[in-house]
Amino acid sequence: NAGVMQNPRHLVRRRGQEARLRCSPMKGHSHVYWYRQLPEEGLKFMVYLQKENIIDESGMPKERFSAEFPKEGPSILRIQQVVRGDSAAYFCASSPSDPQETQYFGPGTRLLVL
Amino acid sequence: GNSVTQMEGPVTLSEEAFLTINCTYTATGYPSLFWYVQYPGEGLQLLLKATKADDKGSNKGFEATYRKETTSFHLEKGSVQVSDSAVYFCALNQPDSWGKFQFGAGTQVVVTP
Numbered sequence: 001n002a003g004v005m006q007n008p009r010h011l012v013r014r015r016g017q018e019a020r021l022r023c024s025p026m027k028g029h030s031h032v033y034w035y036r037q038l039p040e041e042g043l044k045f046m047v048y049l050q051k052e053n054i055i056d057e058s059g060m061p062k063e064r065f066s067a068e069f070p071k072e073g074p075s076i077l078r079i080q081q082v083v084r085g086d087s088a089a090y091f092c093a094s095s096p097s098d099p100q101e102t103q104y105f106g107p108g109t110r111l112l113v114l
Numbered sequence: 115g116n117s118v119t120q121m122e123g124p125v126t127l128s129e130e131a132f133l134t135i136n137c138t139y140t141a142t143g144y145p146s147l148f149w150y151v152q153y154p155g156e157g158l159q160l161l162l163k164a165t166k167a168d169d170k171g172s173n174k175g176f177e178a179t180y181r182k183e184t185t186s187f188h189l190e191k192g193s194v195q196v197s198d199s200a201v202y203f204c205a206l207n208q209p210d211s212w213g214k215f216q217f218g219a220g221t222q223v224v225v226t227p
Contacts, residue, residue, distance in 0.1 A: 004157075006157075031213065033213060033214075033215070035215075035217075041219060041220075042118075042203060042217040042218055042219040042220050043158070043203070043215070043217045044217075045214045045215060045216070048213040048214060055213065056211070056213060056214060058214070059214070091157055091158065093158075093215075095213075102148070102160055102163060103207075103213075103215060104160065105150070105157040105158040105159070106157050107156055107157040108156075108157045
């Protein structure tokens with residue numbers, strides 16, 4: 001029973017490029033969450049998605065960031081025109097149909113912007 | 115708004131010592147409370163949870179009791195091992211915003227032989 005999968009594990013981008021982070025939830029999970037962890041800090045909620053729907057994006061920066069969870073395929077967190085301040089670890093989590101259930105986390109994608 | 119406050123680290127202790135990591139929270143209603151552990155270079159793993167007042171979560175020798183009167187969920191282990199060295203995060207999940215976990219800043223624990 002595979003856990004939450006994220007790829008790539010490490011991503012290096014130059015300022016102005018685009019970053020695409022992928023997340024495949026655990027089998028049977030229909031809820032996906034993205035969090036960002038800055039160095040020496042805890043995780044900050046970014047966005048909560050169900051298949052083809054954004055449920056809560058209150059933690060997403062208003063510009064350059066977007067997320068989707070299509071009917072088929074993984075969830076994508078997209079960061080356009082990256083800046084150095086975007087360097088962080090981005091974690092995806094998933095849960096079963098009930099959002100009050102425990103969230104299970106992936107290994108994260110560590111983004112470094114040069 | 116909701117918040118989670120953890121004791122600052124790093125916490126350094128010897129093998130077989132007693133570990134306590136304090137966690138207090140601010141929330142309306144009755145949140146569920148969680149402890150997650152993060153090993154170097156890895157994602158978060160659920161350690162234990164409690165969903166209502168006076169519940170005790172336990173796993174791998176770790177315990178935490180949901181204390182509504184003191185709004186606390188302190189993590190304890192009676193005898194730590196070197197392999198317990200990690201960062202520990204306290205978190206809550208609020209009924210009126212299910213899905214939006216609120217995490218503490220994390221507490222690094224270093225266990226020496």
